[in-house]
Amino acid sequence: MNYRQKKVGILGGGQLGRMIYEEVLKWDLDLHFMDKDRSFPVGKVCPLFTEGDFTKYEDVLAFGQDKDIVTIEIESVNLEALLELRKQGVTIHPSPDALKIIKDKGLQKMFYEANEIPSSNFQLYQDVESIKSDIANGNLNYPFVQKARTGGYDGKGVAVIRSEQDLMKLLPSASLVEDMVPIEKEIGLIVARNENGETQVYDPVEMVFDEEANLVDYLFAPASLPNGIEKKAKDIAIELITKLNICGLLAVEYFLDKNGHLLVNEVAPRCHNSGHHSIEACETSQFEQHIRGVMNMPLGNVALTTPAVMVNLLGQPEVSGPVHYEGMKSCLAKGNVHLHFYGKEETKPSRKMGHATITDKDLQKAIEKAKFVKNHLKVTV
Structure with a gap:
């Protein structure tokens, strides 16, 4: 196989994409990136940069249709578009099936449980009121860690709840609650x-x-x-x-x-x-x-x-x-x-x-x- 004949598309134009580009520039590969603005880290160094929103179906589909392989540098990409691209014969890594599990921290924990992968105990909640109700009923004890099921990144989407005084920190979203591990x-x-x-x-x-x-x-x-x-x-x-x-x-x-x-x-x-x-x-x-x-x-x-x-x-x-x-x-x-x-x-x-x-x-x-x-x-x- 001539690797240089493959067109690789990467969804995301942040620092991870930039370091990918800088590291494999020595191979002169045909790497293409998409993100919202050329002023982002990759856009400053890579000429094959497309402005678009990787969370939008139409943008991801248009970006990926002429690529041989599409990969990511961030999880919050449009899954439906990746599934459609796969149907059209584009190779997608990671697979949309795995990405669906990993994007949702609740599904991640369920995957660990089903496959007997050691992880901390957890419960899933739809809203803050359900968490407070379980605390009041004695079904949830302090301290615990709450994580938004989706959208967390770079330290965002996590709340450490050690006592009643911390309840104001609870995240107003579907979440998982884990035992605080020593x-x-x-x-x-x-x-x-x-x-x-x-x-x-x-x-x-x-x-x-x-x-x-x-x-x-x-x-x-x-x-x-x-x-x-x-x-x-x-x-x-x-x-x-x-x-x-x-x-x-x-x-x-x-x-x-x-x-x-x-x-x-x-x-x-x-x-x-x-x-x-x-x-x-x-x-x-x-x-x-x-x-x-x-x-x-x-x-x-x-x-x-x-x-x-x-x-x-x-x-x-x-x-x-x-x-x-x-x-x-x-x-x-x-x-x-x-x-x-x-x-x-x-x-x-x-x-x-x-x-x-x-x-x-x-x-x-x-x-x-x-x-x-x-x-x-x-x-x-």
Whole structure:
């Protein structure tokens, strides 16, 4: 097969799409993107950019009809259009069937339950009143976590309810409510698969969250895990991507609880924040690997070549406007600090504006540099 003769369409023009484009530019592939505005991250660098709304049936259908393969960089795409494109002979990855499950966090949890994938206990609710009623009747106890079934992204759509005083935070939508897990660590990994059934699993990473923004603050690779946990995490990831019949990537987030139990939190069928370090720290980046998977290329080696720390560069609290980066010079002077700015013109509080990956043969030294970057590189106006 001549891969370069294949037209690949990607729905979404954000930072994930931009990094896909930048990573596989070396192959001169015919990658096309669609999103609402050319000012978005991909539109600034890719000439094959179509302005359109990936949530609208007509736009997705028109974009995909002349493509050989259509994939995504965000889940909130129009499923009906993808189903129609599949009927017309376009290859869709991830499959619309898997995407339907993953887009709905309630269906995700039901899938785990049906397939005996370890996850936290949960209940589904149609509205806030039903949640309050179960609390009053003693059928739901504090603390718990509420997640909107659809539409959550980058920390949005999640409410942590620890007591009656937090009830004002409840989300006014159909949701799932999960037991609050006594978390020892949060870990994530990326698994890849192609149409031949070949799989590759990246080593797990440890994630430290910014509690205010509910976003990853730091990511450490490799993760420090008890014996047997890494293998278990990789085995579960392979089982998930196989049973969901996904080609491309599946990012899997786990809780490791204080009793040593590994529980699946949620998954995403695309490139993911927990794999950004792979650009500098792995033999094959997650972005290249996703294209390999959806185009049924041989998958790349995923070995970690160096310890690494990734830190998200978020918009400063209470600051909005045209973006300006401060402290770049002092951070680069540290050495082995790899900065990635996403090309977003406007900064907003806690908005992902970029990331930095710090590599070092000594993980502790990389962590120290990452803290320096966190404290000195400011995303402001």
